[in-house]
Amino acid sequence: MTDKSHPGAGAFILRTFSVTPEPAWSVARICAEAEASRGLIAHYFASKEELLLAALHGLFDDAQARKQAIASDTGLDAVERIRRIAHSSFQAPVYSWEIAATNAAIGLFILIDGLWNSLATGKDDLQTAQAMALCDTYIEGCLRQN
Numbered sequence: 651m652t653d654k655s656h657p658g659a660g661a662f663i664l665r666t667f668s669v670t671p672e673p674a675w676s677v678a679r680i681c682a683e684a685e686a687s688r689g690l691i692a693h694y695f696a697s698k699e700e701l702l703l704a705a706l707h708g709l710f711d712d713a714q715a716r717k718q719a720i721a722s723d724t725g726l727d728a729v730e731r732i733r734r735i736a737h738s739s740f741q742a743p744v745y746s747w748e749i750a751a752t753n754a755a756i757g758l759f760i761l762i763d764g765l766w767n768s769l770a771t772g773k774d775d776l777q778t779a780q781a782m783a784l785c786d787t788y789i790e791g792c793l794r795q796n
Contacts, residue, residue, distance in 0.1 A: 677701070713739070754792040761788055 677698050681688050695701040720726070720734045765781040768774040 675702075750792075754789075757792075758785065758788060761785065 675698055677688060677691055680686075680698065680701065681691055691701065695704060716738050717735045720731055720738060723731060726734065762785065765776065765784060768776040769778065769781060
């Protein structure tokens with residue numbers, strides 16, 4: 651599904667994995683997202699883990715090819731090539747809103763866990779209002795458009 655005969659399939663797979671909690675990952679869900687039959691998916695992949703691995707390989711291969719093209723551009727000086735290579739890591743399809751939202755939610759969960767630990771132990775003299783303000787700052791930073 652991630653080879654040239656199935657363009658975009660990796661994006662469906664990765665979107666499904668990025669917006670769905672792990673226990674709900676299923677081949678049926680991926681098939682629905684990609685509008686593909688289970689038989690087609692099963693023809694190429696033995697398991698959802700193999701499917702995810704293939705999608706990630708495709709994603710990394712595409713990112714590597716973009717970076718290699720930039721690195722090979724002799725019309726750019728070295729600093730500009732390095733800058734463009736770094737910036738390419740944040741351009742679609744490598745970095746999408748779905749992936750950003752998922753990562754933001756995971757980050758918020760980790761922050762809350764740490765704040766609860768600080769509140770429970772009293773180690774940092776953190777107050778509940780401060781913990782909530784830190785969460786608000788994190789959320790606003792994640793949603794900032796500029």
